[in-house]
Amino acid sequence: MSRAAEDIASTRALLRGHRRGVLLAVALMLLTLTAGVGLLGLSGGFLTGAALTFGTLGAFNFFTPSAGIRGLTLARIVSRYLEKLLGHDTMLRLARDLRSWFFARALRLSPAQLGRLRTGDLLARLLDDIDAVDGLLLRATGPLLALLGTGLLGLGVAAWLHPPSATWLAAVGVALALLVPARVAWRRAAEETDRATRKAALRARLHELYEGQADLAALGATAGWLAHVDADAAHVATLERARRRRLADAQALHGGVAALGLLGLLWSVVTGFTAGALPAAHAAAVFFIAIGLFEVWSGAGLAWQSLQAARASIARLDAVAGAAPAIVDPAQPMAVPAHGALRFEHVRFAWTPEARPVLDGLDLTLAPGERVAISGDSGAGKSTLGALLLRSADAQTGRVTWGGVDLRAMTQAQWYARLSWLPQNAPVFAGRVRDNLAFGAPDADDATLWNALSQVRLRTWAERIGGLDAWVGESGVTMSAGQARRLALARALLRDAPLVLLDEPTEGLDHDTADALLRELPALLAGRSLLLITHGALPHGLVDRHLWLRDGRLSEAAPAAGR
Numbered sequence: 001m002s003r004a005a006e007d008i009a010s011t012r013a014l015l016r017g018h019r020r021g022v023l024l025a026v027a028l029m030l031l032t033l034t035a036g037v038g039l040l041g042l043s044g045g046f047l048t049g050a051a052l053t054f055g056t057l058g059a060f061n062f063f064t065p066s067a068g069i070r071g072l073t074l075a076r077i078v079s080r081y082l083e084k085l086l087g088h089d090t091m092l093r094l095a096r097d098l099r100s101w102f103f104a105r106a107l108r109l110s111p112a113q114l115g116r117l118r119t120g121d122l123l124a125r126l127l128d129d130i131d132a133v134d135g136l137l138l139r140a141t142g143p144l145l146a147l148l149g150t151g152l153l154g155l156g157v158a159a160w161l162h163p164p165s166a167t168w169l170a171a172v173g174v175a176l177a178l179l180v181p182a183r184v185a186w187r188r189a190a191e192e193t194d195r196a197t198r199k200a201a202l203r204a205r206l207h208e209l210y211e212g213q214a215d216l217a218a219l220g221a222t223a224g225w226l227a228h229v230d231a232d233a234a235h236v237a238t239l240e241r242a243r244r245r246r247l248a249d250a251q252a253l254h255g256g257v258a259a260l261g262l263l264g265l266l267w268s269v270v271t272g273f274t275a276g277a278l279p280a281a282h283a284a285a286v287f288f289i290a291i292g293l294f295e296v297w298s299g300a301g302l303a304w305q306s307l308q309a310a311r312a313s314i315a316r317l318d319a320v321a322g323a324a325p326a327i328v329d330p331a332q333p334m335a336v337p338a339h340g341a342l343r344f345e346h347v348r349f350a351w352t353p354e355a356r357p358v359l360d361g362l363d364l365t366l367a368p369g370e371r372v373a374i375s376g377d378s379g380a381g382k383s384t385l386g387a388l389l390l391r392s393a394d395a396q397t398g399r400v401t402w403g404g405v406d407l408r409a410m411t412q413a414q415w416y417a418r419l420s421w422l423p424q425n426a427p428v429f430a431g432r433v434r435d436n437l438a439f440g441a442p443d444a445d446d447a448t449l450w451n452a453l454s455q456v457r458l459r460t461w462a463e464r465i466g467g468l469d470a471w472v473g474e475s476g477v478t479m480s481a482g483q484a485r486r487l488a489l490a491r492a493l494l495r496d497a498p499l500v501l502l503d504e505p506t507e508g509l510d511h512d513t514a515d516a517l518l519r520e521l522p523a524l525l526a527g528r529s530l531l532l533i534t535h536g537a538l539p540h541g542l543v544d545r546h547l548w549l550r551d552g553r554l555s556e557a558a559p560a561a562g563r
């Protein structure tokens with residue numbers, strides 16, 4: 001792609017960027033089809049002419065048509081070869097660019113925006129919908145243009161040889177051009193959208209079956225889930241069958257109309273011949289051109305169907321890729337100090353316009369180097385506060401500032417460089433221990449990585465499994481929950497950022513390990529500010545202030561027992 005992927009606003013705009021390759025492939029397609037039809041017409045005319053002048057070959061121009069046949073044969077072979085080569089190359093480039101573009105556009109959206117989509121649905125857009133779209137130009141619009149072009153050329157030659165036959169042929173062509181799309185595509189847009197949506201739902205359900213396999217098995221719910229998968233699959237199969245039936249109907253319709261068309265044409269050329277208006281060789285040429293055109297036009301049904309499917313998929317891709325991101329970088333970001341106080345000023349935030357505000361007039365100041373813990377009932381809004389800090393969403397009123405600069409006045413990259421974060425469900429990635437530690441601090445040497453492991457009490461574990469280059473499985477399957485949590489904590493602490501946000505850092509750890517880690521945390525932070533979200537009891541001296549989140553605001557007073 002010549003432009004930055006994320007600047008292209010729609011699927012069609014991205015497709016337009018490939019128009020040169022596509023136009024060339026369509027031109028080659030047109031040349032191949034036209035050479036095929038021309039070959040059939042010329043051979044038919046030539047054989048008929050040669051047969052009728054049998055024994056008087058001296059009077060028959062043998063050389064011009066046979067040179068034409070050789071020329072068309074060669075042209076057809078070469079253009080077909082180039083068309084396949086170029087067509088596939090263009091399609092693969094389109095598929096590549098569509099995928100990276102869609103991915104880049106989806107990544108611009110905030111986690112809250114993306115979170116509204118099921119992962120399986122996103123996957124379906126990335127795979128099935130892009131499959132339907134990458135062939136749009138070469139399976140749908142390209143062939144339709146080529147069929148039209150070959151048709152017009154064929155009709156032109158027929159009109160030159162015998163205008164009445166060309167008129168009849170054009171009438172049959174118009175009938176086919178109306179009847180075939182009417183059968184496969186007319187008023188089918190909603191069905192194509194439904195088919196794409198159902199396929200995505202099936203993929204999402206299968207993805208969730210795979211992800212939740214252990215829980216479903218433990219709850220004895222696998223059979224029920226599989227029944228849903230079967231029902232979804234049956235629905236998709238019904239839609240696919242209906243689609244294939246429509247295509248088969250259209251082919252049958254095409255065959256019937258073409259057969260009648262040929263009979264009519266035969267009558268027309270025979271009449272022309274017997275009236276002396278049409279030499280036999282020309283009559284045969286017109287007849288064979290018609291056969292060639294009907295053969296070529298038989299691809300129209302599939303092309304129309306592909307066009308409909310691609311349109312539905314374009315709409316699905318644009319629904320994600322065309323969405324405006326909730327968080328955008330300012331055009332002229334302000335300079336941001338390396339260190340400063342973090343401030344929430346009268347922040348009010350609701351996840352949706354209809355929902356009650358989770359944070360309602362919240363104020364908080366975290367001085368440089370200060371350590372503050374925030375607790376509250378489940379659902380009180382602690383993670384929401386973290387989400388605003390991470391800019392997954394922005395406050396509806398009030399503001400969050402760092403060193404006096406509103407977070408919205410700086411770029412996300414500027415802000416993230418100042419923040420280190422341990423989320424509640426911190427991922428462990430399939431890869432080496434080293435990879436899992438170092439992606440927030442890529443320049444850290446081995447000694448620093450080992451030190452980080454020691455700080456979170458994972459050194460012995462790491463030595464036992466083979467050191468920094470040992471492999472850990474996806475989602476930490478080769479680790480205990482506590483080990484995975486500590487690995488993620490080590491990663492957060494390794495990052496050289498002035499503000500550390502830890503969301504339940506000791507979740508999953510036994511009491512003694514948790515207590516020891518928390519006691520050591522101030523030394524590990526080495527003067528960095530800490531915002532600690534926690535449910536648990538805190539050892540003395542860990543934080544400077546312990547605040548409670550209730551009714552959307554923070555207060556120093558712990559809730560009364562029994563609340």
Ligand SMILES: Nc1ncnc2c1ncn2[C@@H]1O[C@H](COP(=O)(O)OP(=O)(O)OP(=O)(O)O)[C@@H](O)[C@H]1O
Pocket residue numbers: 112115351352358376377378379380381382383384385
């Ligand atoms: N992405 C989201 N979209 C819509 N609503 C959300 C979202 N995240 C949280 N909420 C809602 O916001 C409210 C506060 O949730 P939040 O996760 O911030 O609470 P919490 O204090 O962190 O709870 P817990 O201690 O159980 O983790 C809840 O009512 C929750 O349903």
